[in-house]
Amino acid sequence: MTLSVGDAAPDFTLPDSDRQPFTLSEQRGTPVLVVFYPFAFSSICTGELCQLRDELDTYTGAGVQVVAVSTDPAPTLKAWKEQQGFEFRLLSDFWPHGEVAKAYGTFFETAGMANRGTFLVDAEGTVAFTEVNGPGDARAQSGWKDAVAALAV
Template sequence: MSLSVGDRAPEFSLPDQDKQVVSLADLRGTPVLVVFYPFAFSGICTGELCQLRDELTTYTDAGVKVLAISTDPVFSLKAYKEKEGFEFPLLSDFWPHGATAQAYGVFNEKAGMALRGTFLVDAEGTIAFAEVNAPGDAREQSGWKDAVAQLGEAA
């Protein structure tokens, strides 16, 4: 069961592509867009993350930190970030395998991967937007932008 708007966002501390640990708790006071995706280098995921890269100022200009999470190891994420020029951290939920995706209710245990879950966590750590897409179902990112805009209006 995935999380819903109003739920407390589960805390996590995960290594990024450079093995630097990123903790949600350390970002308290800042809204965070948490984007789970199945696999680095896969077609739909690359399309989604490249769109996020190309439209990153929509989020950063609103003061939102973007974090992308998959169950890939850090070495794959480093190569992926370098190849695609991503300017946001790619976090590895590799071990314990998928533990953060499980906490957010977006882990596909049979496939050993995260589903396409997107969560906007407000500055206080509460889920302000939640969406989970089925495998193979690319996300429409306009909902994320609307949620960011509403977060700004509420501030």
């Protein structure tokens, strides 16, 4: 089941690349862009997250916190974050494997990974934007930017 605009965003706590916990509900009062992706170090994921890195001011300048989620273990995320210079948190949905991706309707059971799902959670914890793409189907980030701009209106 994929989430729809207007749904309450499922709460979660996941470790980041430094094994520090991130809890969505603790971010209330701040919108959060939650970006699910299949795997660190893969070509499409690297391209998408590097674009996000390069355009991060678009989100943070609008008061939106950005987190990216995969089923990779935290040490893998740490190495990738350092290699690419990501300034947003990479969260590990490694164990229980893919549970948060499942809650957001983005888990690809056959491959044991998250699909490309993007969710803008508003300051009250409600889904304000959602997009889910299959593996190999890169996302255009223009829709994310439009959703962030709409929050400011």
